[in-house]
Amino acid sequence: MDDACTVNQTVRYLTRKWMLLIILELYKGSSHTRRFSDLKDSLDGITPKVLSERLKELEDEGILTRKVDATAFPVKTEYTLTASGLEIVDVIRGIKRWALKWKIENIPCGIQDCGACVL
C-alpha cells in the first residue's frame, strides 16, 4: 500500500471531511446544480469557510464546475457536478446500501426519506 497508489490517494482525498456529503447535496439539486447558500443550509454544521475550500478543491479536480451568475443580485454562484462527479454518487449509494442493511435504525433525514430518497 504505497503512498503513491492511486486507490490509496483517492480514498484519502474523498474521505476528507464533508467531501462526499457536498457531492450528495449537489446531486440532489435539479440538473445536479445548487448555489452556495443552498448547500450551506442543507449541510447542517458546515461552516462557510470549509464549504468554500472544499468547493474549490472539487473544482480543481474536475468534479464540479463553478458558474457565477452576475446578472442577478446579489451575485449567485452555481456549482454543478461534472460527469466524473456524478459517478462518485455510486460510491455514496454503496455506503447507503451497506448502512441500510447493517444499521437497523434507519433514521430519515428531514424531508428526504432515506429508504426511498434520490439515492
Add this chain to the structure above:
Amino acid sequence: MDDACTVNQTVRYLTRKWMLLIILELYKGSSHTRRFSDLKDSLDGITPKVLSERLKELEDEGILTRKVDATAFPVKTEYTLTASGLEIVDVIRGIKRWALKWKIENIPCGIQDCGACVL
C-alpha cells in the same frame, strides 16, 4: 440532511482517517485476517496508537472481530473482517473503479497491482 440521518452518520463514520484503508488491508489477508504488526507495516504512515484506536472502534461496530492468540510468544492479536465488514469492501471497490476511470495515472502500490489487485 439531518444529523441523525443514518446515511449521513455512516458517511461520517466511514470517512474518518484510516478507516477504509484498514478494512482494505484486512480484506487482503488470508481469511480476511491479519495481525496488528502486519497491518501497521502495510499501512504506511499510520501510528500504532491510532491503529489501535481504530481497530477498537471497528470491533465495537461489529465490522471486525479480535482474537488474541496467547499460546504463541509474543502474544499475537488477530483481526478478522465480519460479514458486515466484508461488504464495506464493495464501497472501496466503487472508489477504485472511479479512480481508475477518471485518474489516468494508475500508480500501483508495491506488489499489489491496482489494475488487477484483489479488489
Add this chain to the structure above:
DNA sequence: TTGACCGTGCACGCATCATCCATGGTATAC
C-alpha cells in the same frame, strides 16, 4: 438610511491525529 443577503477570506481556538516514549513478558543473540 438602515438592514439583509450573497460568496469569500481572515484571525483565533479547539479537536483530531502524529510523534515519542513506556510497559511486561519471552525469544534469540552474544
Add this chain to the structure above:
DNA sequence: GTATACCATGGATGATGCGTGCACGGTCAA
C-alpha cells in the same frame, strides 16, 4: 546471564485540520 528485539497497547506532548466569529463590498427591500 546479560542484552536486545518483538508484540500490542496507552500516556504525554506537538502539529495540523477544522470550527467560531467576524469582516468585506455591492445591491436589494423596508
